[in-house]
Amino acid sequence: MILGASSSAKSLAMLLPFDEVAQELAQEQNLTRIKKLLIYICTQVWESDRSYLDQVSLVDLLHDLRAIAPTAEQLQSLLDTAVQSLSKAAEYTLVSGIIMTRVERLYPDMGARRGLADEDLYRAIAQRLEQNAGGDRIKKLLLLACKSTWVPDAIQLAEVNLTDLIRDLHGLTPSLVTLQAVLESLVNTLSKRAEYTIASNEISNAFQPLYAATTGKVAALLPPPIDLSEGAWQASQPALSQAPDLFDLFDLRLEIMRYTNPYRAKVVLFSLLHEPFTNSTEQESMVKSHTLDDLLRVMLQTYKLSEVEVQLLSVAKNLEDAEDCVQAAQVILGAIKPFYAHLPNNFRAEVAEIATAFMGSQAIGANPTEPRTDSGGGESNGLAIALPCPIPSPILAHQER
């Protein structure tokens, strides 16, 4: 690399880090934008001449930058002001983030100021996003934000380390508002905008604890750690933000309770979703470990109405006290019919997401003898049915992601 004239006066000790940073920046996908922004900050000129941009020395720019902004705080403020004045503010926020991350070693006060979060926090967020039904979309979006690359290949996506991406993106975006702006602008460039808006919201929600750190409320905002040990799901509270009315099954439960015995309803649902109930003590405690709400949710997630109409009755007929069980099955069917009519097409995928987020990843296949049906389509096909099962079951199915 050719050093600019102004760098000759700098001490030798300072040369190496500047060189290194320049080399790293030169590897970035967004090199042209990085240069444009650096030139803008250093000279207040918006340079778009391609040949000049190719020739300009990054090391010189970095030295100038260091002279203009001797502290990390000043640099951030300069970058923020510059970015705000640009038309493509979201894109340049990412560029500014890359610059801030790369020039770290030139600013001894940087590490303390930026306060990257605890690794556990990144891992917890990764875990949460990993369990999301739209996990692949989330990864694609994160990759696009961090690396400016679009990876449609599922196998390649599976190899991506989510924790690294989360840390990178946190480093690139100084505030939640910035993060949201960046994601929004990226989503607007994609064809499946609605789907990616959901993914973008998931990312913003999951990232909240990182930005809350500045208000000293990290612990309070942190989603509860997901404990995968047996039975622990009961103690964990839902890490959901605002639960929409769609997931409010109170009226459905009321309708069922009014016209049949709640325990009977649970027994029938358990038999459909898990295994025929035979009054064993073990099964009794298993039924107790799931609420009626849980069982209904899993049923709505797993079955189409046409399927449940046939299977629920046939299961009930073969249980002890068949008459009472059939009565309960009929009440359940009567109650869910109008409910199904109001379900949007993607409800099952969404419920699956909620169920997974709510119950953790301890998922068992509800009815592995039956082919899994999923009207949600798209990327939720591989999603496990998250019926939490504290007791080892003979039909424990494959863990799915």
Place this chain on the structure above:
Amino acid sequence: MQAKEILELYGAGKTDFKGEKLTGANLAKADFIGINLTSADLHSANLVWAYLNRAKLGKANLAAAKLSGANLSQADLVGANLQDADLHGTTLQGADLRSANLTLANLQDANLIEADLRNTNLAGANLTGACLRGANLREENQGYSVNLRGATLRKADLRGANLTGADLAKVDLRGANLSEATLRGADLRGADLSEANLKGAFLTEANLTCASLRGANLMNAKIERANLMEVDLAAANLQGAILPDAKLGKAHLVRANLTACNLARADLSRANLWEAILREANLTDAYLARANLTDADLTGASLIRAEMSSANLTGATLRGAMMPDGRIRE
């Protein structure tokens, strides 16, 4: 009396078994509709799936009894001892449970619709997923009120329930449905109401000190003069809620939605309202000493005579807001 004996006698038409001793009897699936077991001893009896509709069980001893799946609709259980009883998925619709002892009882997914629970002791009981619509839990007078200390009411359905003056301190009400419930003067100190539905609930003069209402829905709730000191209302929805004279000192209201909320004369000193939405909110005469309103949206809010000389308004939007001096911000 043996189980066999009572089954035979009841089958023959006898219904009066007042004061009978049936400790540990196996009466599973028994049909005892309308039976009179007043003051009977049914300690640890097995009554799973039993039909006890309209049974008279006043002052009966049902401690540790197994009543899972039993039908006790409209049963008389006044003063009954149901301590540690298993009432999982039991139907208790319209049952009279006044002054009953339900300490540590398991009432998960139980049907308690329109049940009379005045003066019942539900301390430490598990009411997860239970349905209490229209149940009466009202405080009649001092010393005659329901006790729910340490109870679990997670995802319980309490829509429209009357909980006036109830003791709900530290109760787990996560995700519970309390829409239109009356919680006037209730003690909810330290209660966990995260994600609970409190739409249109009456919380006038309730004590919610240090309670958690994270992500709860309090749309149009009436919360006048309530004590909400140090309450956690992060991301809660308080649109159209009525909170005049409420005490919200040190409350955590980060990202809460307080659109069109009535906060006249409310004490919001040291409250954290970072990124809170206060559009069109009424903050007339509110006390905002050292309140954090960083990046809050106060568009069109009324701040007439509000004391906000030490409030932090960095980045706050005040477009169209009426400031303390009566001037409207551009």
